[in-house]
Amino acid sequence: MNVVDLGLERTRYAVIDETIESRWRRVTSMQHDTVAVVTPRDQITFADLEVRADALARELDIRGPHGRCPVAVELDPTAEAVVRILATLISGRPLVMIDPQLPPARREHILSTSGAVSIATILEHAAATPFRFGNALESLSSDPAMIAFTSGTSGAPKGVVLSHSMCLNKADELAAAIDLRPDDHIGNLLPVSFGAGITALIMGLMSGVTVYCWDPRVDGSSTLGSWLRRNSITTAHCAPSFLRAWTQQNAAEPGADPQSSLRVVVTYGEAVHGDDYQRHRDRGFADVTYVNWMATTETGVVAYNVFPPAATFPAGIVPAGRARDGKEVRIVDSEGNQLPDGEIGEIHVISSDLADGYHGDPERTAQRFTPLGDGISLYRTGDRGCIDRDGELQLKGRLDDAVKIRGYLVEPTEVDVAVRAVAGVVDAAVIVRTENDHPELCAYVVSDSQRIALSPAEIRRAVSLSLPGWMVPRHIVMLASIPRNERGKIDRNALPTPAPVATSTSTATPTLETITEFRVAIVWSKIIGIESLDRDDDFFALGADSLAAAEMLAALRAAVLVTVSAAQFAGATTIRELAALVDAMLRNKKRDEGRASVLVPLATSGSRTPLFLITGAGAPALSFLATVQAMSGDRPVYALQAHGMESRGLPDRTVAKMADRYIREIRKVRPHGPYVLGGYSHGGFVTLEIANRLHAEGEIVEHVVILDTRLRENMIGPRPDTTEPPAPSESGEPVLNARARTSKTSVLGIWLRYQVAGIMQFDPSMQWYLFYHRGLASLRKYAPSPYRGSVVVIRGDDNRQDAHDWSAIATGQITFEDVAGSHEDILRAPYAVATGEALERALS
Template structure:
């Protein structure tokens, strides 16, 4: 029997392997079999139905990474609802906007998120402590969903100043999970990404719908030590890391992937030197570059690289996955010749239904071809090579990739323009100091009363996800314009590199070494002991790199979270003196 919904496919896996482990969480020793996960999800699904959730209704999920997250997502589907995953590290104001737009749905949460603060919702349920959940039946509620029903709404950056909700269908997830590339190498998958991102289709549904196991990383940003330990100790066979994180791991610990059969990477341009470095250190591991979008239910194309076949040039986009059609089209949707660039349009069952409550944007991005086929306009320029693979040739419009996330600078501009003291603003992407990716730079024209750039950074951070907060703010008397009155982006000045505070004369060797490690991770000439990692342009990927270097050079274990919560050398040194017996 062909499954028509995610919950039906999962039920078949429960029937075939009820005692196999579905989820393991090494951080606390939790392990759930398929039968146990099914029962927990059934109880919560009955509770949701009792609260009035009906087929198609959105249910928000805001939790730390844990088995409870997977239980909650599955329960929403079993109740016939639509998952509305919320990113636990995003500002409360953004989460409130998303839930308000969804009509104040039921919110599933946990104690950690409740302590941090929750958006207002129609009802709030903490499944781990709700007695009504524990008292509900463990039997399947039997609510059916059709293949074209919306399984989840995942929010990404939008050009209008508001996040856009991508409606991913049951059909799309089922087609994605059934891809032939998910063979034995993908039986035990490490889950690192936030569940509110599109890659959750791979990390959650590929193992669960194929009888495999999810290995959950602990909450927070991954670091070299934690990932190395999980891969070595938990029998992980495959994982996905963003192109930026892959580059950091390739630089700091290229042998980290030796225990796994495949490592997937993508979300941005994959550095060929990083791939070669990993393959040299892990000759038995396959590196697979992935291309896709949330609108395509995660990945739609892949390119496989091995030690015997490493990339000898730019890493290609590759070939389409099962059931995916690619068309390279020019003006008037006319096909372009092989070797010439054209915009990539994608067809197949994986296409999202559209954008939540945005018919105009849906009509703009999901179009009908001359033959009547529904297509998704990616906005990516591609060309077809002589061997039939696609390679990236640029991007149409203003969208940019920041740390693996597709960001509309216009959304950041909208947020800046609404803040007090800002008369005009522009946001552009520039190459970072290390030449390894893009960062956002905000150019601000202050109003008559002036403006504090530090205050703007704080205000933006309260409204947008961390990867959308500009790394630098530049004050200008006026934005430069072209002769026809448009913003002259080429005339915007590069942000000045921050100057470190003078180092004190009594700088100890240990503190000096930490200052040097901070500087190297940030691509700066020097860093003072009281300079803030954030104010110097630091972000999570650089924190992961820095944590790895501190571990390698000082022999102490430090996490990216430690650096983000202790952002100066002096603060981090004090933490290390408390937690490590090794002298600094």
């Protein structure tokens, strides 16, 4: 069926004087046997949908409440839910959509505010309800079709009254924008309970085009690609957050064919960035047109921006585009005066096709809607924006988002753009938090799972290259994903509160007291990207990692001519403590007192058996700090790092020699067992060697925990079936310090440095890189002896080696704990928290 057979002219704007029922009857008369809706669970044709919806509508007429009492429908992701939606709409009763994932309090608020009766309750008591003759309703296009509740991100959800005309207008505007075709397969990748989700569904149903519904909260993203291909989806409708998840899933399946039938992707509900579209296009979608749809529940579409296959995406947030026909956009100041292009103010929308206000709330309706006569009204959006030089609407966040930081007005959306522009960042949310009675910026960041996770200090340094100091977030919190509510919007209440830091950054003058504190603060500022620091700021609480710590200690040595070791720094991580340590060393004239130890205390309190952790190849002791901080704190923890890596010394060339040295160091702290041991990556082999030797000496080894060690091919045990074992990493040891590598040093230069590594000291990045390869070299001829005690293996999400693979070198009981994060990421925020918790469980 051609959509124009309905007599519709698909212009960008047309006022529809029609009800949903009258349009539906025209569609079903021509599309009787066509499939109307498909979900991963069921499907239904237009004919069956009409028959079942009519039967249910009759039940509402004879069993339902009197008059136009709203009817609440719980919208689970099935075709049955569509039957109930359509029955309610054609019955003439306003539809109230209930998302099954709503919190109970939110559900109760919607039901009580709308006064709706649940359709499930009506049907459940149908047998006991007498017929209500004369209860059938005739609707006009201006009558309410639904009460759509907003997401509640800026307060309690509001029930927006939408007429039949407006619901059809929304659907027809979308159909016109994407040039909906009779042979299209609409991929509705939004919950139907969302405003954009119900619009995409109505667009398909009222145009005679099949809608394929996929609820990302129920169906996820792992099988989305095959489902899209199998159903030849041509138009996809989703939130930007799900577009990013879809892109990530495509990246995880590089061999999968792209969805070749796909021609349009439309994103809704929140800001989308140009690199969101670009990343998706780069995954095999070069022929797709991308549409940024800017709409509100109260106005319908305000503007949209179309990017054909050859178009270049803008940097940062994609502009909303030009106002659509039938909608006038004004930017006004706080007094209501219209502002010239380029100036930021509140966005007002003027149209004859707006919502009828808020159900049961005339006061709020009067605050937001103003009738202008001749059926035209003005709506105050509460959003800030401007019209740019190209005449396109740019969104700048909510009115109450802008905040003064140290006297400067800051738009969090601008900071969000800068954070997202950092290579390796795939999602972010920047908000304002009050700290010590002053506003501070806090950025929540998700790293690309296909790359090494970024540290907060790295992100802050990158952001400081494009933003002035007062716009650089004080807090950067790494998350595995940004929490979102049932509508897919950022759930600000679920964003974790960052660890409190010192008080002075909100004032003009930092509270630094001594010359040495100022000198330390200058060094820190360059490393972690914060220009204003307090004497009680903690280096690691500000987002620094072990690489930043190594760089800082090297820079501090150059600045104050004092060598502070990692062990000393682990006990003096604030500016005040570190400055006091430096002053003490200068007074005692012990500038080299801080020669690095192999054994570094990371936690010294607690009554339980101490834990000794062996670092991976090329990793410093401080690489364990984030993991240790996530543990319960009821046992001392010591890390052992390679001899010669942090101060001059001859490196141990074999696993056996490393084990001998580490046992000597361990016995200095704990002469006799029981012992608790753990090792990360290459350190796992050293840990097993230590455990075997302690056992041979008659000592008790209480626990052995291996953190994501990868077995080399000669170590993998035989399997009882014909299945090939998981392939070991190409080098036998995963890449540990990829960000520490350098491509500017010649191969010969690296080889020469490798020969003298340990005896000579290089900058931290080079030192780690050289010791990483020394660790690899120690495994080339290493043949581990079987360990007969119990072992717990904590595996990253890309480690598939199992008990059969470990059977040759761990012959006792072996238990596996799986954690999120790649090999290098499991010791870094945010994944280190889960790793620390898994380590704690393993030792319980």
